[in-house]
Amino acid sequence: MSEQWAAARIKQKGDNKCIPWKNLRDLILAHPNTKKKVDVFALSVYGLVVFPKALGYVDEAVIDLFDRLDKRVTPVPTILAETCRSLNESQRAEEKWIAVLQNLQEEDIKWRAP
Structure with missing residues (x-):
């Protein structure tokens, strides 16, 4: 895919610039070169x-990473950084739920039959 193709399809999703999955799917189905499809x-x-950022969208940073792979640049630092960021985010979310659950009172819970 060319930079022009990507630039024409980039959408802003929250803090991230992303390409919709459906545009990539259409490219996969239409591209004549099997290696490029893969x-x-x-x-x-x-x-x-x-690296899920927005449901149904691929982050622009992932496309940059794949471009670097093509130029034989190692992705290990990027993968490690993204993994640490993701784990840190999960830990914060878990801590919020722990705080909510620890502060529950009997009157906060409503029991009912399914």
Whole structure:
């Protein structure tokens, strides 16, 4: 995919610039080169599963990472940084729930049959 193709499809989702999955899917289905199809599919899975930022969108940073891979730049620091960020975010969310659950009183809970 070219920079022009990506630039024309980038959308702002919260704090991130992303490309909708449906645009990547259309590119995969229409591209004549099988190797390129596989590359774009790998990029899509990587972006949707490993670095999920917005549901149904692939972050622009993931596309940059794949561009660097093509130039033989190691992705290890990026993957480690993103993993640490993700784990830190999960830990904060878990701490919020722990605080909520620890402060529950009997009157806060309503029991009922399913």
